[in-house]
Amino acid sequence: MRIALINPNTTASMTDTAADAARRVAATGTVILPLTSKMGPVSIEGYYDEALAVPGLLMELAAAEKDGVDAAIIACFDDTGLDAARALAAIPVIGICEAAIATTSFIAQKFSIVTTMGRSRLPIEHLVHRYGASSRCKVRAADIPVLSLEDPSSNARERLRAEIAKALEQDDADAIILGCAGMADLTEQLCQEFQVPVIDGVACAVKQAEALVGLGVRTAKGNAYAAPVRKPYKGLLEGFAPEALC
Amino acid sequence: MRIALINPNTTASMTDTAADAARRVAATGTVILPLTSKMGPVSIEGYYDEALAVPGLLMELAAAEKDGVDAAIIACFDDTGLDAARALAAIPVIGICEAAIATTSFIAQKFSIVTTMGRSRLPIEHLVHRYGASSRCKVRAADIPVLSLEDPSSNARERLRAEIAKALEQDDADAIILGCAGMADLTEQLCQEFQVPVIDGVACAVKQAEALVGLGVRTAKGNAYAAPVRKPYKGLLEGFAPEALC
Amino acid sequence: MRIALINPNTTASMTDTAADAARRVAATGTVILPLTSKMGPVSIEGYYDEALAVPGLLMELAAAEKDGVDAAIIACFDDTGLDAARALAAIPVIGICEAAIATTSFIAQKFSIVTTMGRSRLPIEHLVHRYGASSRCKVRAADIPVLSLEDPSSNARERLRAEIAKALEQDDADAIILGCAGMADLTEQLCQEFQVPVIDGVACAVKQAEALVGLGVRTAKGNAYAAPVRKPYKGLLEGFAPEALC
Amino acid sequence: MRIALINPNTTASMTDTAADAARRVAATGTVILPLTSKMGPVSIEGYYDEALAVPGLLMELAAAEKDGVDAAIIACFDDTGLDAARALAAIPVIGICEAAIATTSFIAQKFSIVTTMGRSRLPIEHLVHRYGASSRCKVRAADIPVLSLEDPSSNARERLRAEIAKALEQDDADAIILGCAGMADLTEQLCQEFQVPVIDGVACAVKQAEALVGLGVRTAKGNAYAAPVRKPYKGLLEGFAPEALC
Amino acid sequence: MRIALINPNTTASMTDTAADAARRVAATGTVILPLTSKMGPVSIEGYYDEALAVPGLLMELAAAEKDGVDAAIIACFDDTGLDAARALAAIPVIGICEAAIATTSFIAQKFSIVTTMGRSRLPIEHLVHRYGASSRCKVRAADIPVLSLEDPSSNARERLRAEIAKALEQDDADAIILGCAGMADLTEQLCQEFQVPVIDGVACAVKQAEALVGLGVRTAKGNAYAAPVRKPYKGLLEGFAPEALC
Amino acid sequence: MRIALINPNTTASMTDTAADAARRVAATGTVILPLTSKMGPVSIEGYYDEALAVPGLLMELAAAEKDGVDAAIIACFDDTGLDAARALAAIPVIGICEAAIATTSFIAQKFSIVTTMGRSRLPIEHLVHRYGASSRCKVRAADIPVLSLEDPSSNARERLRAEIAKALEQDDADAIILGCAGMADLTEQLCQEFQVPVIDGVACAVKQAEALVGLGVRTAKGNAYAAPVRKPYKGLLEGFAPEALC
Missing domain, CATH: 3.40.50.12500 (Rossmann fold)
Structure with a gap:
């Protein structure tokens, strides 16, 4: 295949x-x-x-x-x-995005997407609505530039972690979808840290x-x-x- | 302006x-x-x-x-x-499409869009949903090629009329939006014929x-x-x- | 006309x-x-x-x-x-209200209505729902009596400003509708101050x-x-x- | 009391x-x-x-x-x-109307309201929506003047029956609400005839x-x-x- | 009977x-x-x-x-x-739950359910959705074990009160439904204390x-x-x- | 695995x-x-x-x-x-059911489920709603007993075919989900016959x-x-x- x-x-x-x-x-x-x-x-x-x-x-x-x-x-x-x-x-x-939502729906009743930039939040919210997941999936942005995830001197990962923590506290989320292809390598580590499923769309x-x-x-x-x-x-x-x- | x-x-x-x-x-x-x-x-x-x-x-x-x-x-x-x-x-x-829906909503509780080709129906239905009009607006297709509207030998206008008649009978529609820029010149005539508002998006x-x-x-x-x-x-x-x- | x-x-x-x-x-x-x-x-x-x-x-x-x-x-x-x-x-x-929502929908994906008294909030929320705008429009009340807007000694305008600020921060709002005919003269000033479209229904x-x-x-x-x-x-x-x- | x-x-x-x-x-x-x-x-x-x-x-x-x-x-x-x-x-x-919908919801998953005049259909549909019953309750009109129900020479009751029959066939309805106070005396007879619960709002x-x-x-x-x-x-x-x- | x-x-x-x-x-x-x-x-x-x-x-x-x-x-x-x-x-x-929601809907436009344990919140939220009350009813959990309500040394009643107070402040709630059969005896007292209708499902x-x-x-x-x-x-x-x- | x-x-x-x-x-x-x-x-x-x-x-x-x-x-x-x-x-x-809906959503904008008995229709419709697919998936019943699918002398398969044909004509369906585990062996044949994807949940x-x-x-x-x-x-x-x- x-x-x-x-x-x-x-x-x-x-x-x-x-x-x-x-x-x-x-x-x-x-x-x-x-x-x-x-x-x-x-x-x-x-x-x-x-x-x-x-x-x-x-x-x-x-x-x-x-x-x-x-x-x-x-x-x-x-x-x-x-x-x-x-x-x-x-x-x-x-x-x-579609694949992440469909897959996560099999393992959690509520979950949140955490993406990078604020301007991507509404377009992703429209996707969530189109895929029929509005009542179970919230969308958050950590307000970090994509490339800064690679930069050890930036506080990008801290902001990502802070936003995940908010999702777990405020959204009833039992799982997290990382809303950016560039975050895929963080999945395992965040899953360990927060003890909830952390999902990558790719x-x-x-x-x-x-x-x-x-x-x-x-x-x-x-x-x-x-x-x-x-x-x-x-x-x-x-x-x-x-x-x-x- | x-x-x-x-x-x-x-x-x-x-x-x-x-x-x-x-x-x-x-x-x-x-x-x-x-x-x-x-x-x-x-x-x-x-x-x-x-x-x-x-x-x-x-x-x-x-x-x-x-x-x-x-x-x-x-x-x-x-x-x-x-x-x-x-x-x-x-x-x-x-x-x-957006302008036609917003405008018609001021004069009718329910209305239908009649477009030309079947394959345009679902994309327009998505627009209706996005604009918040799903409960008041249905979308129909007369299954006619756009250009045939210009051709006096085709039965395109008859099919358009037939679909409008169905909308008025079956959809609770009190007004009709013509879902194609190429139909604009028919507005007045259809309005006379069906005695309901017939609306053109342009x-x-x-x-x-x-x-x-x-x-x-x-x-x-x-x-x-x-x-x-x-x-x-x-x-x-x-x-x-x-x-x-x- | x-x-x-x-x-x-x-x-x-x-x-x-x-x-x-x-x-x-x-x-x-x-x-x-x-x-x-x-x-x-x-x-x-x-x-x-x-x-x-x-x-x-x-x-x-x-x-x-x-x-x-x-x-x-x-x-x-x-x-x-x-x-x-x-x-x-x-x-x-x-x-x-209907005109303000229809008009603002052409220029902003999300917006908030800021009205005066708390008891008007739910009725306006019902209107927003009826007009199909629930997913893009929130309703807030500044809890001020209508007439106090005219009274320079009251803090009515400060409360209005504070509520607009909250809408911009918490509601994803990109534009503000003033939910009271008596606020129309504030439109321009608030638009300058908050640097977002501020809309009057009349x-x-x-x-x-x-x-x-x-x-x-x-x-x-x-x-x-x-x-x-x-x-x-x-x-x-x-x-x-x-x-x-x- | x-x-x-x-x-x-x-x-x-x-x-x-x-x-x-x-x-x-x-x-x-x-x-x-x-x-x-x-x-x-x-x-x-x-x-x-x-x-x-x-x-x-x-x-x-x-x-x-x-x-x-x-x-x-x-x-x-x-x-x-x-x-x-x-x-x-x-x-x-x-x-x-509210009482009939709330009560019928305890005994049937889907039901239909059959009212008299066509012009009452949309206002009742708005009520159904407001009461949160849109997905389980359809609204039909038998297109009969209210007073004709009293007139033995009219075919009003036949039209009412015909519309109830359609509701049972086409709407998945398991119960019928009579959408007019003037029909209350027909409840028992229609219930016998159609062998489904027939409900009066009063x-x-x-x-x-x-x-x-x-x-x-x-x-x-x-x-x-x-x-x-x-x-x-x-x-x-x-x-x-x-x-x-x- | x-x-x-x-x-x-x-x-x-x-x-x-x-x-x-x-x-x-x-x-x-x-x-x-x-x-x-x-x-x-x-x-x-x-x-x-x-x-x-x-x-x-x-x-x-x-x-x-x-x-x-x-x-x-x-x-x-x-x-x-x-x-x-x-x-x-x-x-x-x-x-x-169904009876409490249907009944409360006759006396309040918006209300909240306050239940005991967090893990009961989502199942009750599904019920609220099924009964068509999502837009008027929020669900909260006080995170207290059911039996602790009986125990005078626990702070269960204080947590219940605190959650009711939040519902009244943050949810637009005008009435409260107690989301647990074991709370029925608190109804009258809480109703006095908060001066809003407090409803028991039984x-x-x-x-x-x-x-x-x-x-x-x-x-x-x-x-x-x-x-x-x-x-x-x-x-x-x-x-x-x-x-x-x- | x-x-x-x-x-x-x-x-x-x-x-x-x-x-x-x-x-x-x-x-x-x-x-x-x-x-x-x-x-x-x-x-x-x-x-x-x-x-x-x-x-x-x-x-x-x-x-x-x-x-x-x-x-x-x-x-x-x-x-x-x-x-x-x-x-x-x-x-x-x-x-x-959940798996069939999630999977089919990747290949068709609208689809229908065809199940066997009428009494299963509403429960499946509730599932469709829960999974967020109400706007893209209709549910039909062919009104056939499950076991009759095995019986060559029954007309069960003809009724199933007739219901699929209706779904394609009336529901905008571009794909069919067979709503019963016992139909799985018919998938390929029906797919050939109707020239649309026919999906089995197992x-x-x-x-x-x-x-x-x-x-x-x-x-x-x-x-x-x-x-x-x-x-x-x-x-x-x-x-x-x-x-x-x-």
């Missing part, structure tokens, strides 16, 4: 981090194919970056499907371009992709996810015409 | 149709500036087309704002790229834009709509880096 | 304040006709006052419609008698009324807003029989 | 019908005091009639409370003026009033139901000033 | 406490028959105890119905086995049972509450085969 | 059918341990059977966990005793169990799923005292 792990931003080092997290949980026989978008923002912070990340993501997805991968993961916690990706591809496509998405491929199901194409209608695309994005891309 | 009317698909004739609808209701002193996206699909049918239409839309929006327009309208019923547009611009940005959006400009309010930039963070954009979309575009 | 601005309480000075707010934003050519109810409470604080304010409001509305106005605004933040008014009249009738209602009249739409009379059935009315309210009033 | 049964319309014969239904189920020792509003419409059909029925209802309620009754029932299925009545009185006030309200009085609880006055603030009332409604009425 | 009051745990002294509360409010002529489950846990704290308490509860219910009682109450605040009980019996079966359930019996309605058996299908039961629970039990 | 597949009814042949479905999709290295409850009903049809099936299910679960299995599946579509099972065990416990549960074990997560025990408090259990169910069972 081959699973494409598509980083929708254009920073290859972030792809590597996500690929590490993916490989740690992948089953024997599952091959993780990390792919980095070739066009768009170097990181995704808010709606504008997200919108501009979609074309590059779709291009990687189309190429990966042609290449015969069995499923694809979108490795950004805002589930960038998920609907468009499902319309484009026939293979299953998994968002990491890992969940790998297992959900394996599940769908194992079941032999693919995206239902009957309605909103029907394949794109063939038609001309113009200008800079000419190459995205469905007949060209698929 | 100058209002940019941005057609997010790349077909100029559709821009003209929307501009006609806009000018019919614009107040004295309101100038409608019709703009057609220069890149992306020639029409928007489903999530894939929608995603690829966003960059072209944002480019027109950035240029229009630099040029000093007071507000902008996104002239496609799926409210293409609305969140990204609001993050990018400081001027008010109005979606035509017209509503013009009046909502005039309202916001008249009130002197602009998009709240404190949180999810904060201006894009300056950062490099790569590859084909390099030109969309916030410092380049804005 | 002539818009009736009906104050449903019987205090003419409050009508004047609302009329000032209305005229500040009215378009050239829009005439604001301020009307004060001739029967009922001198101010509306809670459900009892509200119920007794409705007959006087309806009487002004009937007279204004006969007189040929194009639309009517109910100038009290509890949207007093809105359903009955829409059943009675064919012209559009706008509530100021102003929004004027623009929404202009929008509906400009579109040529009127209340849909097919169902719950059908014209009152002709029938005898008895006792003190005899004069309200539909054949007498309309 | 004395329970005021207030008919908010001004037709005494309807009060008699409701009083019969009430007495059939009243416990030994419960005295039903039927009261007919002295001002307003002769029947309540839609929002306009409802609004004009409230003052007369409140006047009867105030007099009954002064007179020492233990609880009051509002005998119209749109729960006319319920919030204002609860703010005015300290004794428990029960709406018959009867339910009597038992709920007995329950509240038996428990010794009264309306909570801390917030939205706080007693009306003393203040002048003007014009025709001068007599409704709280200090005059209470 | 005879009402079975079934304590689903196996501790007879708790049955006595509930029976006292029931008898305090029972109407003249209502006989309370207290019954204690003969199998299962000595107290119900969480989902596991609850599940194991159901068979014993059902056995008492079947015997009571054979014996001719008119209605039954399940005297535990998690409404233990309510659906199974309604499927088994034809007489009305009332849960005390008392409410008695009055609701009287109401249903007085109306002559029984559980609707058409669908989810249809009588159990006759079939073999095996092993330890052989005696629960419907033909054996009913 | 060893996964206990617990049939909560006492009919071993049904366990075999579920075990076949489970083994068809289990990964290499996953061992399925089929277990049949030793006490309770031979099949689960409605709330009464469900309640009596829980003790036997919990006994198998406790034994399996002691025996060292890694996860457990409850192989009945009403997710029998799921909350009690999660409180009892530390290993992940998966319901097949298969989904196996993959979700593998996912959770692969991730190393276990049930969060902090709150509603905390381990049962040690206490005496009496009578027939004495053996279920937590200290005896766990």
